[in-house]
Amino acid sequence: xxxxxxxxxxxxxxxxxxxxxxFAWVDVKSYIFMKVFAPILKIVFxxxxxxxxxxxxxxxxxxxxxxxxxxxxxxxxGVGNDLILERRFGTLRFIVASPYNKFLIFLGRSIFHxxxxxxxxxxxxxxGYLFFELTIPLENLAVFMGVLSVSLYSAMSIGITISSxxxxxxxxxxxxxxxxxxLVVLTGAxxxxxxxxxxxxxxxxxxxxxxxxxxxxxxVDSYDGAHLFGLILGEFLIGSLFxxxxxxxxxxxxxxxxxxxxxxxx
Amino acid sequence: xxxxxNLRVFISSIFLQMRQSFGRSMFRFCMIVYPILYGFxxxxxxxxxxxxxxxxxxxxxxxxxxxxxxxxxxxAGDIDRERFMGALEIIFNSPTNFFLIMFGKxxxxxxxxxxxxxxxxxxxxxxxxxPIIIVDLSKFILVFIIGLSSFIxxxxxxxxxxxxxxxTRIFMNILDYPMMILSGVAFPISLLPSSLIPISYSLAPxxxxxxxRMCISxxxxxxxxxxxxxxxxxxxxxxxxxxxxxxxxxxxxxxxKATLGVI
Numbered sequence: 001x002x003x004x005x006x007x008x009x010x011x012x013x014x015x016x017x018x019x020x021x022x023f024a025w026v027d028v029k030s031y032i033f034m035k036v037f038a039p040i041l042k043i044v045f046x047x048x049x050x051x052x053x054x055x056x057x058x059x060x061x062x063x064x065x066x067x068x069x070x071x072x073x074x075x076x077x078g079v080g081n082d083l084i085l086e087r088r089f090g091t092l093r094f095i096v097a098s099p100y101n102k103f104l105i106f107l108g109r110s111i112f113h114x115x116x117x118x119x120x121x122x123x124x125x126x127x128g129y130l131f132f133e134l135t136i137p138l139e140n141l142a143v144f145m146g147v148l149s150v151s152l153y154s155a156m157s158i159g160i161t162i163s164s165x166x167x168x169x170x171x172x173x174x175x176x177x178x179x180x181x182x183l184v185v186l187t188g189a190x191x192x193x194x195x196x197x198x199x200x201x202x203x204x205x206x207x208x209x210x211x212x213x214x215x216x217x218x219x220v221d222s223y224d225g226a227h228l229f230g231l232i233l234g235e236f237l238i239g240s241l242f243x244x245x246x247x248x249x250x251x252x253x254x255x256x257x258x259x260x261x262x263x264x265x266x
Numbered sequence: 267x268x269x270x271x272n273l274r275v276f277i278s279s280i281f282l283q284m285r286q287s288f289g290r291s292m293f294r295f296c297m298i299v300y301p302i303l304y305g306f307x308x309x310x311x312x313x314x315x316x317x318x319x320x321x322x323x324x325x326x327x328x329x330x331x332x333x334x335x336x337x338x339x340x341x342a343g344d345i346d347r348e349r350f351m352g353a354l355e356i357i358f359n360s361p362t363n364f365f366l367i368m369f370g371k372x373x374x375x376x377x378x379x380x381x382x383x384x385x386x387x388x389x390x391x392x393x394x395x396x397p398i399i400i401v402d403l404s405k406f407i408l409v410f411i412i413g414l415s416s417f418i419x420x421x422x423x424x425x426x427x428x429x430x431x432x433x434t435r436i437f438m439n440i441l442d443y444p445m446m447i448l449s450g451v452a453f454p455i456s457l458l459p460s461s462l463i464p465i466s467y468s469l470a471p472x473x474x475x476x477x478x479r480m481c482i483s484x485x486x487x488x489x490x491x492x493x494x495x496x497x498x499x500x501x502x503x504x505x506x507x508x509x510x511x512x513x514x515x516x517x518x519x520x521x522x523k524a525t526l527g528v529i
Binding site: 033034037038041042044045048049050051052053054172173174175177178181182184185190191195196 | 295311
């Protein structure tokens with residue numbers, strides 16, 4: 001029993017250390033600017049834009065979509081940048097060489113980012129509630145939080161894939177920024193997915209967060225439970241699929257780097 | 267240093283900056299990829315709107331947002347990069363005026379920023395078959411040149427602020443959305459609360475966009491055009507003067523505190 005407790009403690013401790021080490025904020029002021037003010041301004045911008053472009057005062061759909069996407073700062077620039085930063089700091093070789101289970105390392109890395117992005121998304125939704133008449137029925141609130149948690153898990157999974165892919169690329173910043181913008185385009189957060197060209201609609205179908213955003217939107221109005229469950233399950237499966245792809249990709253890069261001794265090379 | 271030598275330094279600074287900037291993947295993202303992805307997103311949002319709205323808010327909204335990204339954001343970040351690489355003190359201590367070197371850097375980014383603007387305009391036009399029609403071309407060119415000068419002024423002010431205060435880096439990262447909200451990049455500023463309109467009018471990009479939109483659709487009210495043009499020229503002059511004095515302050519502070527290169 002003690003062994004399990006110790007394992008869990010180490011898992012969370014390592015997750016926290018990783019979060020602090022690689023996604024550290026210099027001070028409280030920086031955190032407030034980047035994680036409170038920036039999301040507020042982003043939601044205000046997209047809310048006014050949606051209201052004007054779609055000629056409607058009911059912009060709950062777009063507030064939810066854009067609030068969910070606020071997690072990209074953690075998913076892309078936090079988890080997605082993770083291994084790239086380890087390599088830059090010269091610590092990647094220790095991770096590879098350590099006997100610790102690599103999958104747990106991966107999983108642990110996203111825990112605090114999920115918590116952190118949860119707070120950011122809530123800030124976005126609160127702005128929507130306070131200034132743009134966003135209401136989530138109280139009876140649906142618990143399910144809504146569940147949907148949000150699954151969506152954030154899914155977002156972090158794409159971060160893990162990006163992180164592993166980043167090890168193979170030199171142009172990391174370009175890659176991270178394109179990934180963030182691609183999520184904006186493909187998740188239907190800011191416009192209906194039906195507006196995308198057919199090919200991109202199919203890509204959107206396999207993009208993490210698309211289903212989560214759709215499920216959260218359903219909860220604002222009346223909804224069909226089976227459809228909602230299908231969306232949540234789909235989101236979870238896509239998230240897990242990306243998590244596995246990211247992990248396998250890391251194992252492949254690790255194998256290559258052991259063979260050619262290129263782990264730390266850009 | 268004589269005028270000819272200063273000019274040589276200025277031109278060298280422009281070309282060096284252009285090479286350095288283009289070498290960075292983040293800059294290439296801001297210059298090439300961002301206009302395409304942002305233009306695509308805005309078009310998807312405005313898809314059902316009139317051609318006039320698409321030209322005003324998608325085509326030129328994206329163009330100005332891209333210009334902002336490449337000129338102001340990158341130029342302001344340059345001083346931080348020079349500091350990080352340990353080159354800031356060397357530039358500062360060179361016999362050439364620090365202001366002149368930084369001015370060259372900003373102008374270098376402006377040239378690339380203008381290309382970024384053109385990329386966004388042509389992307390929206392070609393990808394979505396939106397014709398580029400500018401009713402008053404001569405006034406458009408005049409407004410465009412003055413507008414670019416105002417962006418250079420903003421970039422110089424931001425780079426100056428960053429030289430004296432490291433907190434500016436955080437501030438700079440969240441500056442995008444306030445600028446886009448207040449200057450009406452993607453929607454008219456009339457949608458903003460009335461209390462924010464005066465702030466909006468105190469920004470040169472607001473007048474730049476209003477003037478550009480007037481030139482595109484044809485100037486109905488010449489009086490209004492000249493008022494906004496006056497504002498744009500006035501604000502550009504103020505930005506220029508403020509930048510100049512800011513660099514004077516940097517010169518004193520850097521010598522007093524000796525923290526120019528401290529990260």
